[in-house]
Amino acid sequence: MSTSKSGTLRPPASRLLPIIIVVAAVLRIVAALLLGDRIEALPAIQDQVSYDALARSILAGRGYQFDTGWYPFTPANTPTSHWSFLYPLYLAGVYGSFGYHPLAARLIQAVVAGALTCWLVYRLGYRVGGRRVGLVAAAVAALYGYFIYYNAALMTESFHIVLVLAALDLATQLQDRGDEVASGGRSARSDLWRWAALGLTLGLAALQRQTTMVFLPLVYLWLAWCYRRSPRPLVVGGLVSAGIILLLILPWTVRSTRVFNQFLLLNSNAGLTLYWSNHPTHGFGDTWPTNDAGPLPPFPAAAAGLNEAQMDRLLTQEGLRLILADPGRFLRRVVGRIPAFFMFYPLRESGLVSNLTRVLSFGITLPFMIYGLLLARRAWRRHMLTFLFVAAYTAIHLISWPGPRYRLPIDAALIPFAALALAHLWSRIAARRFARPPGTEAAT
Numbered sequence: 001m002s003t004s005k006s007g008t009l010r011p012p013a014s015r016l017l018p019i020i021i022v023v024a025a026v027l028r029i030v031a032a033l034l035l036g037d038r039i040e041a042l043p044a045i046q047d048q049v050s051y052d053a054l055a056r057s058i059l060a061g062r063g064y065q066f067d068t069g070w071y072p073f074t075p076a077n078t079p080t081s082h083w084s085f086l087y088p089l090y091l092a093g094v095y096g097s098f099g100y101h102p103l104a105a106r107l108i109q110a111v112v113a114g115a116l117t118c119w120l121v122y123r124l125g126y127r128v129g130g131r132r133v134g135l136v137a138a139a140v141a142a143l144y145g146y147f148i149y150y151n152a153a154l155m156t157e158s159f160h161i162v163l164v165l166a167a168l169d170l171a172t173q174l175q176d177r178g179d180e181v182a183s184g185g186r187s188a189r190s191d192l193w194r195w196a197a198l199g200l201t202l203g204l205a206a207l208q209r210q211t212t213m214v215f216l217p218l219v220y221l222w223l224a225w226c227y228r229r230s231p232r233p234l235v236v237g238g239l240v241s242a243g244i245i246l247l248l249i250l251p252w253t254v255r256s257t258r259v260f261n262q263f264l265l266l267n268s269n270a271g272l273t274l275y276w277s278n279h280p281t282h283g284f285g286d287t288w289p290t291n292d293a294g295p296l297p298p299f300p301a302a303a304a305g306l307n308e309a310q311m312d313r314l315l316t317q318e319g320l321r322l323i324l325a326d327p328g329r330f331l332r333r334v335v336g337r338i339p340a341f342f343m344f345y346p347l348r349e350s351g352l353v354s355n356l357t358r359v360l361s362f363g364i365t366l367p368f369m370i371y372g373l374l375l376a377r378r379a380w381r382r383h384m385l386t387f388l389f390v391a392a393y394t395a396i397h398l399i400s401w402p403g404p405r406y407r408l409p410i411d412a413a414l415i416p417f418a419a420l421a422l423a424h425l426w427s428r429i430a431a432r433r434f435a436r437p438p439g440t441e442a443a444t
Contacts, residue, residue, distance in 0.1 A: 011126035016135050020122075021115045024142035028110035031152035037103035039154070043354050044405055048154040050083055052102065055091030064088065072272055072296055073311060081256045081268045081308055086207040087156045102154060110151045113158035117151075117412065118142050120165035125416035127172060128376060128383070129423060137419035144415070145361035146408055156208045157408055163205035164212070164389070164409045170198040171219050171385050174237070178226035195237030199244030206249060210266040211406075214396045216245070218388045260309035271312035273400045274319030278330060334398045341394070341402035342366070358404070362411060365418045372417030375424055386413050 035042070039052045050070070057065055065079050074080045094105040118138040125137030141147060150157040177191050202219070206212040220238060227234035249266065256264040276282055279297040300318055303311055323330045344363040346355035376383055390410050397406050 011123055011134060012131065014122075014131060014135060017119070017122055017138060020135070020138045020142050021118050024114040024118050025111045027142065027148050028114040028151045029107060031148050032103065032106035032110045035103075035106060035152050037101055039102050042153075043351060045150070045153040045155055047083075047156075051088050051091060051154055051156075054080075054083060054088035055095055056100070058088055058092040059096055073299075074308065079259045081252075081259070081264060081266070083267070083269075084156045084208055085252050085266075086204065087159070090159070091154060105154055106152050109154070109158050113151045113162055114142070114147070116162045117147060117158075117165065120162065120169055121412060121415055123169050124165065124172075124386075124413070125419050128372075128416040129420045133416065133419045133423050136422050137416045140365060140415050140419060140422075141412065144365075144411070145357040146405075146411065147361075149357055150405065150408065155405075157405055160205060160208040160212075161409050161412050163201050163208060165412055167198060167201040167205060167219070168385060168389060168413060170194050170201060171223065174198065174223055175226045175385060178223065178230070178233075191233060191237060192240060195241040196244055199241035200248075202241075203245040203248030206245070206266065207252070210270070211393065211396055213266070215389055215392045218392055219385065222385055222388060256309065260307045262307075262309040262313070264309040264312065268308040268312040270400075271315030271317075271319065275315035275322070277400050278319050278322045278333065280322075337398050337402040341397055341404065341407055343404050362404075362407075365411070365415065368418035368421040369414040372419070372421035372424075373414070375420055376417060389413055 039049055041049050050066075053066055053070075054064055057063065057067070062077075063079060064081070064083070064085070065077055066074060068076045070076075070080070072082070074082060090109075091105055094108060095101070098104040118141050121141040122134040122138040124134075126134035128134075128137075147158075147161070174191065174194055177194070198219075202212060202216060206216070220242075223238070224231075224234055253263075253265055256266075256268070260268075276297050281297050300314065303314055306314060342362075344358065344366050346359055350358070380387070390413060393407075393410050397403075
């Protein structure tokens with residue numbers, strides 16, 4: 001089902017969308033209430049303990065540090081760049097406003113992230129197949145078990161998903177504008193705010209999770225291709241967009257470089273991830289542990305006494321050395337990580353809640369996502385940015401760490417295609433059900 005470019009930029013309002021958003025909010029509020037006004041290392045959301053500790057440290061005026069030795073190798077009362085910079089600021093803001101109440105942060109995040117996710121998925125779904133597909137996509141996002149759980153957990157995933165979806169929405173609008181500008185139907189000036197918003201969303205997404213940096217060049221390379229016949233808007237808009245990203249990231253780069261006396265672009269966790277995921281002691285042969293990362297690997301002797309930035313560089317070098325020493329093992333491990341990254345089935349070692357969340361979200365939608373992608377294959381250019389995002393995020397996590405929660409932005413980007421499949425199947429079923437029997441004629 002095709003839509004006009006103007007309709008893609010401004011999908012019409014629907015009376016059902018607010019109802020879907022309210023349902024999403026109610027489900028997430030219930031999840032937040034169940035998690036409560038406390039911080040625990042619960043399944044798949046253990047990191048909320050670290051973000052909570054960093055937020056309290058910021059409020060105490062000590063910045064990004066822990067008062068005790070902390071995972072993975074941060075000494076007590078020492079500045080760290082291992083964790084997201086942006087998310088602890090959100091928690092610190094909520095705690096500073098409402099007192100130390102994790103439940104307040106859960107409720108705000110649950111409602112805001114849940115509503116924005118449904119709205120953005122509706123917009124992307126409308127682009128894929130019109131209003132019906134958009135509404136089905138929003139409904140799927142509202143009921144998606146993973147989203148409900150993580151929207152109530154004090155983790156980076158919720159706002160990161162929102163920022164990624166917003167960036168995809170803005171970038172696809174600019175893609176369509178490229179065709180209109182080339183034909184003389186649009187002025188470049190009218191799109192400057194979209195370029196600025198794209199830079200803002202991508203920059204904030206990178207501060208949430210630095211893996212966003214893998215997707216950045218693909219966005220601008222594809223937009224450069226779309227504007228190849230009329231490059232002026234790309235140059236002006238691209239400079240504005242890139243400038244905003246630089247302004248968002250640069251302060252943290254300067255801070256970390258001063259703290260560690262060594263250049264560090266954002267976070268100091270990439271080296272550990274690359275080294276740990278490719279160390280011979282991790283995993284079971286060429287497969288990947290599905291439910292437990294296991295203990296930290298032994299660090300090289302040269303790691304003794306290094307700060308985080310130095311450790312990050314050393315472990316990056318050691319991780320690359322492990323890959324180059326046995327490329328065959330690395331490729332086998334990449335393939336072996338696929339089941340863990342796209343896990344949709346229950347596990348014996350998982351609890352009831354984890355298994356139900358997994359199966360009743362990704363387990364149900366995965367076949368529809370695949371079918372929807374097949375239905376949309378002829379319009380590949382229209383959806384290229386989504387395809388590039390899915391490919392980039394899949395590749396970086398198969399190379400490094402294939403935790404299922406890192407796949408959630410991919411789930412969100414593919415839900416519109418699952419909705420396309422569901423709408424297509426429903427239309428075929430309805431056509432057969434209400435078709436007239438052979439040989440009959442309409443009454444006159």
